Amino acid sequence: MTSNKMNVVEVEKIVVKFAGDSGDGMQLSGTQFSDTSAIGGNDLLTFPDFPSEIRAPQGTLSGVSGYKVHIGEIDIYTSGGAADILVAMNPAALKFNMHDLKSGATIILDSDIFEPKNLLKAGYESNPLEDESLSNYTVIAAPITTMTRTILKETGLDTKTIDKSRNQFASGILFFLLNRNLDEGIKFLQQKFAKKPELVKSNVNVIKGGWNYAYNLQLIHTTYRVNPNLNKKGKFRNITGNIATAWGLMAAAEKANLPLFLGSYPITPATDILQELAKHKELGVKTFQAEDEIAGVISAIGASYAGSLGVTSTSGPGLSLKSEALGLAVMTELPLVVVDVQRGGPSTGLPTKTEQSDLMQALYGRNGEAPMIILAASSSSDCFDFAYEAAKLSLEHMTPVILLTDSYLANGSELWSIPDISKLPAIKPPLVKENVEGGYQPYLRNPKNLVRNWAIPGQAGNQHRVGGLEKNDVSGSVSHDPLNHAKMVELRAQKVEKVADYISKQTLNGPKSGKLLVVGWGSTKGAIFTAWNQLKNEGKIISSTNFNYIMPLPSNTEEILSGYDEVLVCELNNGQFVNYLRAKFPKIHFTQYNKNEAQPFMVSELVEKFNETLEAL
Amino acid sequence: MTDTKYTRKDFVSDQEVKWCAGCGDYSILAAVTNALPEIGVDKKDIVFVSGIGCSSRFPYYVDTYGVHSLHGRANPIATGIKVSHPNLSVWITTGDGDSMAIGGNHFIHLLRRNIDVNLIMFNNQIYGLTKGQYSPTTPLGQKTKTSPHGTIEHPFKPAELVMGAEGTFYARTVDTNPKMMKEIFIEAAKHNGASVVEVLQNCVIFNNNTHHNITDKEVRDDNQIYLHHGEKMIFGKDSNKGIVLEGLKLKVVTVGENGVTEADILTHDAKDKDGTLHYLLSRMSLPDFPVAMGVIRSVDAAVYNESLEAQIAEVKNLSKIKNVSDLVNSGETFTL
Numbered sequence: 001m002t003s004n005k006m007n008v009v010e011v012e013k014i015v016v017k018f019a020g021d022s023g024d025g026m027q028l029s030g031t032q033f034s035d036t037s038a039i040g041g042n043d044l045l046t047f048p049d050f051p052s053e054i055r056a057p058q059g060t061l062s063g064v065s066g067y068k069v070h071i072g073e074i075d076i077y078t079s080g081g082a083a084d085i086l087v088a089m090n091p092a093a094l095k096f097n098m099h100d101l102k103s104g105a106t107i108i109l110d111s112d113i114f115e116p117k118n119l120l121k122a123g124y125e126s127n128p129l130e131d132e133s134l135s136n137y138t139v140i141a142a143p144i145t146t147m148t149r150t151i152l153k154e155t156g157l158d159t160k161t162i163d164k165s166r167n168q169f170a171s172g173i174l175f176f177l178l179n180r181n182l183d184e185g186i187k188f189l190q191q192k193f194a195k196k197p198e199l200v201k202s203n204v205n206v207i208k209g210g211w212n213y214a215y216n217l218q219l220i221h222t223t224y225r226v227n228p229n230l231n232k233k234g235k236f237r238n239i240t241g242n243i244a245t246a247w248g249l250m251a252a253a254e255k256a257n258l259p260l261f262l263g264s265y266p267i268t269p270a271t272d273i274l275q276e277l278a279k280h281k282e283l284g285v286k287t288f289q290a291e292d293e294i295a296g297v298i299s300a301i302g303a304s305y306a307g308s309l310g311v312t313s314t315s316g317p318g319l320s321l322k323s324e325a326l327g328l329a330v331m332t333e334l335p336l337v338v339v340d341v342q343r344g345g346p347s348t349g350l351p352t353k354t355e356q357s358d359l360m361q362a363l364y365g366r367n368g369e370a371p372m373i374i375l376a377a378s379s380s381s382d383c384f385d386f387a388y389e390a391a392k393l394s395l396e397h398m399t400p401v402i403l404l405t406d407s408y409l410a411n412g413s414e415l416w417s418i419p420d421i422s423k424l425p426a427i428k429p430p431l432v433k434e435n436v437e438g439g440y441q442p443y444l445r446n447p448k449n450l451v452r453n454w455a456i457p458g459q460a461g462n463q464h465r466v467g468g469l470e471k472n473d474v475s476g477s478v479s480h481d482p483l484n485h486a487k488m489v490e491l492r493a494q495k496v497e498k499v500a501d502y503i504s505k506q507t508l509n510g511p512k513s514g515k516l517l518v519v520g521w522g523s524t525k526g527a528i529f530t531a532w533n534q535l536k537n538e539g540k541i542i543s544s545t546n547f548n549y550i551m552p553l554p555s556n557t558e559e560i561l562s563g564y565d566e567v568l569v570c571e572l573n574n575g576q577f578v579n580y581l582r583a584k585f586p587k588i589h590f591t592q593y594n595k596n597e598a599q600p601f602m603v604s605e606l607v608e609k610f611n612e613t614l615e616a617l
Numbered sequence: 618m619t620d621t622k623y624t625r626k627d628f629v630s631d632q633e634v635k636w637c638a639g640c641g642d643y644s645i646l647a648a649v650t651n652a653l654p655e656i657g658v659d660k661k662d663i664v665f666v667s668g669i670g671c672s673s674r675f676p677y678y679v680d681t682y683g684v685h686s687l688h689g690r691a692n693p694i695a696t697g698i699k700v701s702h703p704n705l706s707v708w709i710t711t712g713d714g715d716s717m718a719i720g721g722n723h724f725i726h727l728l729r730r731n732i733d734v735n736l737i738m739f740n741n742q743i744y745g746l747t748k749g750q751y752s753p754t755t756p757l758g759q760k761t762k763t764s765p766h767g768t769i770e771h772p773f774k775p776a777e778l779v780m781g782a783e784g785t786f787y788a789r790t791v792d793t794n795p796k797m798m799k800e801i802f803i804e805a806a807k808h809n810g811a812s813v814v815e816v817l818q819n820c821v822i823f824n825n826n827t828h829h830n831i832t833d834k835e836v837r838d839d840n841q842i843y844l845h846h847g848e849k850m851i852f853g854k855d856s857n858k859g860i861v862l863e864g865l866k867l868k869v870v871t872v873g874e875n876g877v878t879e880a881d882i883l884t885h886d887a888k889d890k891d892g893t894l895h896y897l898l899s900r901m902s903l904p905d906f907p908v909a910m911g912v913i914r915s916v917d918a919a920v921y922n923e924s925l926e927a928q929i930a931e932v933k934n935l936s937k938i939k940n941v942s943d944l945v946n947s948g949e950t951f952t953l
Binding site for chain 1: 630632659660661662663664666669676677680681682683684685686687690692693694695696697698700701702704705722723726925928929932933935936938939940941942944945946948949950951952953
């Protein structure tokens, strides 16, 4: 359907940002665009960026909801930097996103909405369509509202419903601009509104109207094409970090042949995990929406005691409330997976924004010597792998595990190569049989990994008590003996340290030694890798590494970090990981690069920092 | 259910009991271990759960499964155990501080959900383990270590919270009456839903004789009424006093005086879903009324753990997704 008159430019990647009021359907347009991109064979990553208010005042800057999609013929590791194309449904959406647009970017906007009342709401003193402020951009100012109403005038739908289809007019223009297959966009609408045929019909008419409008419009001289990514082979789906986390936990419980129990309290941005698991009663998943964060984690500990995989999901403020319970899980040496979807803090902070500022809390936020395993996922899809790994380590090592993800991973999505579930590694918790010979002793350990054996209620003859009071080594009776306490503190610490023998070694990008190693952990992997790759392609000598295992660190960590003049640790906080590393490896020269804007790293800022650092060395 | 014939000894653990000499907890422990052989549950399927406080040491002293958890948190532990493994018989031992103060929120929500567990609250109206501070049930004005000039806080009656949360089972008993305790613990075990048994218990060290007006031999017959479902509400040394309803209020009358006959006395209906009368009975206090003992309320209602199992069975039956592999391959997928 592409017009021959048009000049088609092939690009290897493109960033599209959809922005409008919360009710403008931007998440829907974004998902439509990303799903159809996936069908077209592009690699992709998405990142919704929305305010914490549900319906902030219409047309204002505080109400702007956005959805960014980064697609590529090449492999995509970030949600992209400044946008190549902006779809702005109102003046506020335009104003809000101007700072994040490439020079020369294309802006698709609804010219009908650029009238004095809305301009005023967005804080514009003059109409940007009439002054010179957009002269560096290609502006497609379409009367989207008028056109949509005209197309649907005969349908008998009310104006409010008609206006909800405006996003599809913009999508039609976008599909034309990017030479996308319109049929796929239509198929998406047919599936999305399968139960409401009248909405399928109206939306399909509007997206076609948008496409035709663009086709007939003399303003568009150049269209773009992003070819399929040939590295991607096999069966994929688009998945968010929270869904991947939920599924990873389900896969682990199935593999371990244990029931899955989630005790949780709704909290942004972790709630999707509770919601997703609540859907899966068909697989026997039990979710318990507790009266508070404390009851959430405590009920999960109870479920673990009784022989389930006990899990709780939360965000930073909730993790604070769970601290005492985590100590109980350490003391009772029961399996427990805590998923902390980090957000901007402290206190209530920035609930919908991303940050990596719960690391110290995860490592140390408990009374007493209370070590536990800390993992961090590094992409939306590997949330599945690390949720699985968290459950596996927790069950096999009889210890609580905190899995750190964050708002960026949790709400963002990417293509996920669907794994063969039967090939995931086995999970073997140290369960004992009924009537243990000589009587069950709860703190009898496997000498190799110091893991205690696990008896569960319902087993004959293994009656025993666990609890928060210090217990005697082996027997598990209450003990206040000083030397026993010293021994138990040591055993609990060593048990967690020994997990290093059971996890992957740390891997490295670039040479094993040199001037500069850049280090990240968790969700910054994509941005740091992309920046590193860019410098490498420019011929610069630089290495990079990303940590998923925080406590314990992989056994070769010191070896990896030791080969450089400088180790630059980049993180979205004030230096929590770098200080942890400094305490562990005092001889290594660490420097730090921190961002406290509750936004992910941009590749451009990392490239600049890496270049600056290299030049100074 | 079990066919095994147990005796009290089967439930006595090998741990040394460390309560103060003369503590009311000893008689509660004895009554529980006397009741357990009669509830028809295999001991491998029994779990005792507690929070923090003197009462919360209880799980160490019964030879069943047990968790001694955190202050105030016995209820969510018990919830997790029962909901995940509904075939277990789950018991909570707690105190007035543990479940009325720090665990107050969990207390009402456990009852609201009606999870099938048995909660025994040792109410001695004082913090014992921290040595003598007032609790949420300490009478107004009492001098304690943290209220040297008398408390200025209105106390809770635990029963009022149970009724307010529409609890399905509430009973009250005293640590001086082993027979009554045993009977009530067995009734609590039988009830399908959350059972609350408040035991008026004496702390011999920090709040000695706090319940003596109710429990002392000389006064107990006049100051307690042991309610039985389906029986007249009669009490007193001479078994001639009774409770009647006058307007919206209860009143103590004497049979044979002012023309009152036994027919005028209220008959206890613990199974009445409308809890109004249960509420009035549970609030009766000295000196105008005797304190009500026995099962005051025991009604049938939907039980959380059963409703959950039913939903799971229904959804499983309807779903095409039988395992995680089916799930990850369902819906929108793309083959590239």
